[in-house]
Amino acid sequence: MEYGAGRYDVVVIGAGHAGCEAALAAARLGLSTLVVTLNLDNVALMPCNPAMGGPAKGQLLAEVDALGGEAAVNTDRAAIQMRLLNTGKGPAVRALRAQTDRRLYMSLMKNVLEKQENLHLQQVVVDRIEVGRGAVRAVVGSCGARFDAGAVVVATGTYLNSRIIIGDLAYSGAPGNQMPAKRLGESLRSLGFSLDRFKTGTPPRVHRQSVDFSRLKEQRGDAELRNFSFISPVKQREQVSCWLTHTGEDTHRIIRDNLDRAPLFTGFIRSAGPRYCPSIETKVVRFADKSSHQVFLEPEGLETLEMYVQGLATSLPGDVQLAVLRSIPGLAKVRLMRTGYAIEYDYVPSFQLKDSLETRAVDGLFLAGQINGTSGYEEAAAQGLVAGINAARYVKNEPPLKLARSDGYIGVLIDDLVTKTIEEPYRMMTSRAEHRLLLRQDNADFRLTEKGRAIGLVDDGRYRSFQARRQGLDDGLRFVKRTLLPVTAELLAGMQAINTAPPPAQGITLAALLRRPEITFRELVFLGASELPSPEVRPLLETEIKYEGYIKRQSLQVEKLLRLEGRLLPPDIDYASIRGLCSEAGEKLARMRPASLGQASRIAGVSPADIAVLLVYLEKWRRSAPA
Amino acid sequence: MYPDETIAAVATPPGEGGIGIVRVSGPRAVEVVKRVFRPRNSGIDLDMVNKELVYGHVHDLQGGRIDEVLVAVMRSPHSYTREDVVEINCHGGFIPLKLTLETVLTMGVRLAEPGEFTKRAFLNGRLDLAQAEAVADLIRARTEESHRMAMEQLGGRLSGIVTRLQDDLLSLLAAVEAELDFPTDDVGEMDRETLSTRVGDILEALDRLLLSFATGRLFREGVSAVLAGKPNAGKSSLMNALLRWDRAIVTCVPGTTRDVIEETYVIRGIPLRLADTAGLRETGDPVEAAGIERTRRALELAGLVVMVGDAATGVSGEDRELASLVNGRPVVLAINKVDLARPEPAFQELAASLNGCPVVEVSAVTGAGLAGLEQAMVETVTAGSLPGETPLVAAARHARALGRARDLLQAVLARAGEGWPVDLLTIDLREAWEALGEITGSGAGAELIDRIFRDFCLGK
């Protein structure tokens, strides 16, 4: 029987990485918030790798942090290994990656939610979203509990009608053998949303004591302490290693011999899976000439002996999985703890979203995370944060937060969702960001903390520490640009010793030296510079000085682009009636409904000529509109 | 796209006597032209001039004289675009026109998009609402025209080469990007030497291509005009008459010409690639059949078909067959050998079946009607290309894109040598790839991602 279970400003369905951020953001913005989940023991679950960050994803985490989100802090607290990747490849792609203790991550996050003012966490199976007069009204649970809501964020991950597949076994189920959300998908359909199906997968887990580590290569964390959050509470960390091994011809033969039992190849699984996360059987078939593939063993946590076998995602039958594992060096006697599986699930193709993550069809209804066809915890957290902020702003009758592609990877992510046809689960990559030199992990706070402050998510403590950092950078820039090293015999000898040419004729500024690729602050010290800026701001300073030319160039490009972003397109344009548009562009525009000329220009099939035609149309529209 | 940018293009096709106009529009128009133009009367300051013609010379940046010109300054809002507009009337034909445009373009002026002058005129309120659709139609038509020309340039050879270079760049970029985005996968690091070698190879090919622009070969070989007709109609004779030297072999034996013979040919400033072909007919001779096959291919790529009829033998089935083959293309019907006979009325019907194409009576032997034929050829070529998007401008666009790609790749080589990190190199690599994409019309981010996953086995 249906009963009134209360009224909340914002109701968030799902307490995964998107749901947690959404709920925290809304509550921290002062709105009464409810977050419901199928199983309270699985808040912030990591159903795949127990890892966070990496290229583009680390940047996303830093951005979530700069805006006042939780995922970065929580990662820092739950991390059991940190490594800085791409250290020699340049500032734009340098990225932090963490191994986390899965259970610790979950319990820490759950506790943050529990302690958050204005936030209530409850175990509910949601069956239905209620809509009236085009706007969301309430959420109804399977036991009849009806929660009236000002706004609703759906962050149900891969749980909609999900199906688990292992060999010829398939059953209705969600990650980790949980129960799927069965009715909610129907409810979304009846609200007019079209749903599609994606597939993803996860590898087996094995027992640590059954691994022969003497055959494996150890991969340790970095000695230097690093954190994702700009205000991380973590000051020291013990680190656990990962272990590297690889498949070989034996493994590949086993797989090839069993392809007739591989659901990915028998046609049993039809939905599209991610290319960046291929199953081992896919790798062996598609890259037949590769005689070996990497396999990483990652610890699942400090208080468990389970290990995650990265690189071996599979939906092969259980017996084949075991044979495959045992053919790998170091795993000859391995004991399987969890079988790998593929999972198929419903998602809501993202052309149905606005760039605020609100749905086009229903006011006040927001979607975030894997339900939008993305993948990854970081991508989910980023969307959750934006959806939570915008749900709160919707309730408060404020315009939504929109981040541009030049503001951050979050902007790139959402813009891609609303302007591109997503054909596989969407994963963030640095190569998706055309101005990635501007979107670094080390300057996420410079890009976003003021915005977070204006929204109300950046508290005084965070804001003060940001101001101090900004001051430090400004002072540092001034210092290195003004400070001259006089030409002395020692300087010239020093420069020769570190192999940097040409020698200066007159005094040379520290900045001029830093612009040389071979010179960092360490070399400046060696050359006798003193009273240098504090070590914390040095990496950022180095980047800003060294890459100044490129940074300026990208900033100029961004400025130009932003002008097109500012040209808004009226939402009710009848594209079919616009003369001069090529027909493909007309169809795409009608489907994607871009908010601005900038967005329109990024839709595949829309050419510069179509944009010119739209400009003419806009002018016509402006002139014929009643003043 | 952006109203504060100053743009330039050739605003008229190179027409009678080789006069053409380079139009410059935007806030910097006067400033830019002042830097390349020296008035004959050195007392004249362009800043002071309005709506009068000033005589003088255009110079390149090294001070070399390009052409004798008349310059007109029209100030905002009393101009076509309602912006400051300067028009440079060049006299010396297409090469000076091209050089003038290129010199202007080196000064931070952007080449106008197809239809952009008219678009600006509309956006600035010069044209009224009723004309909006006409403006949109114009933009569309000129864009298609411009693409067509890109494809036809050198019979598609240019776009073929550029597509290949672009593909080489893409695979290089994908390799680097895969390594950056998937550092824990065993993609294999690309060392500097490999990177530099691969960039160097592409650079070399670009240089060769640009050289052909610089020597003007690409311009001279601009539009292809094909002489076609039944055997013995006098195609080779006409070719020789137009070129004014005996390029092709002429005999009274039908089926003399076996291969496609090409020669560059400039009429009134318009660069044409004139091709004589084998006469079309059924034949059992394998050599002649191969020649006829080549004729067909040349016809497919032709920007202009000069169909040669024979007044002495009249209209035959072969003529009608050829007409149906080339129908819809720019065609001129040249009725040859009018010194021998009056053309029969059937020729008019033939022309009518070709959408009323121009008909010219000529004699390759006496030279009668040749001037009229040239006139008809020029008109047909330029009528197809709307004013503003001549082969010249299409080519200028290509040369600029290629030049940008080259500069960027040179920067990659230099920076790679200096030891800059690879993520910086990708900025220039990527822009170079996009520059080539301006010619081929491809080069979106999605292609890069697709290539990364096609070439490399990645992911957990």
Ligand SMILES: Nc1nc2c(ncn2[C@@H]2O[C@H](COP(=O)(O)OP(=O)(O)OP(=O)(O)O)[C@@H](O)[C@H]2O)c(=O)[nH]1
């Ligand atoms: N009287 C006269 N004879 C001409 C004229 N044009 C061409 N001829 C003659 O016609 C014959 C064929 O001329 P070609 O130019 O070889 O004809 P073609 O069309 O190239 O022939 P194929 O290459 O065999 O297809 C030669 O004997 C020419 O001298 C003309 O205008 N008047």
Ligand SMILES: [Mg+2]
């Ligand atoms: Mg001949």
